Amino acid sequence: MEFLTIKDITYGYQGTSPVVDGVNLVIKKGEFHCLLGQSGCGKTTLLKLASGLLQPDKGSILLNGKGMTDPSYECGFVFQSPTLLEWKTVMDNVLLPVSLRRKLTEENREYATALLKMIGLSAYDNRYPTQLSGGQQSRVALARALIQKPSMLFLDEPFAALDAITREELQEDLLRICQLQNTTVLFITHDISEAVYLSDRVAVMDKGSIIYEEEVDLAKPRTMEMRYGSYFNDLCLTLRQTMSEGRS
Amino acid sequence: MKNIRFYSLLLFIFLLLLWEIAAGNMSELVLPAPSVIFHTLIDGLMTGYFTAHIIRTTLEIVLGLILGSLFGFIIGILMGESEFLRKLLSPYIIASQAVPKLALAPLFILWFGFDMTSKVIITALICFFPLLENTMSSIQYVDKQKLELFRMLKASRWQTLIHLKIPAGLPGILAGLRVAVVLAVVGAVVGEFIGGSEGLGALIIASQGMMDTPLMFASLILLTIIGMVLYQLVNIAEKRWSKPYMKETKK
Numbered sequence A: 001m002e003f004l005t006i007k008d009i010t011y012g013y014q015g016t017s018p019v020v021d022g023v024n025l026v027i028k029k030g031e032f033h034c035l036l037g038q039s040g041c042g043k044t045t046l047l048k049l050a051s052g053l054l055q056p057d058k059g060s061i062l063l064n065g066k067g068m069t070d071p072s073y074e075c076g077f078v079f080q081s082p083t084l085l086e087w088k089t090v091m092d093n094v095l096l097p098v099s100l101r102r103k104l105t106e107e108n109r110e111y112a113t114a115l116l117k118m119i120g121l122s123a124y125d126n127r128y129p130t131q132l133s134g135g136q137q138s139r140v141a142l143a144r145a146l147i148q149k150p151s152m153l154f155l156d157e158p159f160a161a162l163d164a165i166t167r168e169e170l171q172e173d174l175l176r177i178c179q180l181q182n183t184t185v186l187f188i189t190h191d192i193s194e195a196v197y198l199s200d201r202v203a204v205m206d207k208g209s210i211i212y213e214e215e216v217d218l219a220k221p222r223t224m225e226m227r228y229g230s231y232f233n234d235l236c237l238t239l240r241q242t243m244s245e246g247r248s
Numbered sequence B: 001m002k003n004i005r006f007y008s009l010l011l012f013i014f015l016l017l018l019w020e021i022a023a024g025n026m027s028e029l030v031l032p033a034p035s036v037i038f039h040t041l042i043d044g045l046m047t048g049y050f051t052a053h054i055i056r057t058t059l060e061i062v063l064g065l066i067l068g069s070l071f072g073f074i075i076g077i078l079m080g081e082s083e084f085l086r087k088l089l090s091p092y093i094i095a096s097q098a099v100p101k102l103a104l105a106p107l108f109i110l111w112f113g114f115d116m117t118s119k120v121i122i123t124a125l126i127c128f129f130p131l132l133e134n135t136m137s138s139i140q141y142v143d144k145q146k147l148e149l150f151r152m153l154k155a156s157r158w159q160t161l162i163h164l165k166i167p168a169g170l171p172g173i174l175a176g177l178r179v180a181v182v183l184a185v186v187g188a189v190v191g192e193f194i195g196g197s198e199g200l201g202a203l204i205i206a207s208q209g210m211m212d213t214p215l216m217f218a219s220l221i222l223l224t225i226i227g228m229v230l231y232q233l234v235n236i237a238e239k240r241w242s243k244p245y246m247k248e249t250k251k
């Protein structure tokens, strides 16, 4: 069943030539979709269009059959930079999406505590964002996106600032949570092996268009060994070649 | 660097001594010695001579500061939020910035009389502008990413103002308040210079008439103390409210 449908959208920032040019993308319910591409190819712009932050010049976006003209409560979003509020504690930052909607309940706090535990920042709940490292801040931003148990997640290179080990741990946690809640994910990255490891489907974007799409035929849950299998590495190589060919 | 406070104090004592010696060779009318001023000050405080004046001036400063800052803050918010208001009012704001506000003091005394009202209004008027400008620009130039975050969370305009723009702009707004505090003292004193029978500014004018220079200095010291206390209060507020940001700027 299709959950997010992007139909032939085109978008250009005021006066510029299209940054996103005739993109079609269909993501099924519960699917983990990765979008690969070199920097500047329009990934962030596409994500903002898909989440309703920007309106396409042409084309349409449907979320669960309904037209997206505005951001939705059903969606969680992690921006490319953590974008935390410096004057709120880590805990309050995670709870922000809820506290803007209604009075916080004990259940909200418990879930926030659980999320902080998952991202390994239990001891930091009363710290301020400026007292955290860049990677820790990205993790808080992820927890904030998950607090409302969104049915659709938009993630813009959320793990770019993390070291390899933390990144792998968080990849596991993210996959587990998404599987548990049957979350549909559109995940942007420029890291090829991250894309292959995480996704059910990968797409490669170049100069505003999607130039390649492929099903990832690996069993779930993913295991460490898969990263070193031949299928995994062949797919990485194919993607790598597609990305550099697209450039030329 | 820990000793720097001690050296500051040492310098202060040295300057006082220098002054004491210099004053010994001069008429008390021109330059009274620190010891004489101190005596006048303590004497005035003990007998309660200064009490009414201190209360009066402090009241004018504080009321003017609250009134002016509050209006400046509110109008700053309105102008920061509404492009229409900003475009409509900014020519007037710029024009009124060019008017030397203290030069209006005689006019206000004419309009509002010699009592406290006129001084409070003068003080409020000069406190108004720094708050207005700082508030307006602080809430206008909030990080675009954070604004996008709030749009993503479907925050209303009011929520965005309360939960994002004002806290994000707080350091700038408090910087405006700091300027306003200093100006408030000037405003109240100038108001009292021009027309007043009570207050430390009026006392300075009176001491000039009575050729009582030590009294003049004593009043000046009291005014300085009032100013410093208020300034320190703003500093405390700043430390308290913008603690998380300070860490960032210090890095």
Ligand SMILES: Nc1ncnc2c1ncn2[C@@H]1O[C@H](COP(=O)(O)OP(=O)(O)O)[C@@H](O)[C@H]1O
Residues within 6 Å of the ligand: A013, A014, A016, A019, A037, A038, A039, A040, A041, A042, A043, A044, A045, A046
């Ligand atoms: N706010 C903006 N205004 C104008 N041009 C922009 C803006 N944001 C991005 N662009 C341009 O759009 C292109 C794609 O940017 P972006 O979507 O951020 O790429 P990516 O996320 O793939 O690195 C870039 O050439 C960039 O210069």
Ligand SMILES: [Mg+2]
Residues within 6 Å of the ligand: A040, A043, A044, A045, A080, A156
């Ligand atoms: Mg980007």
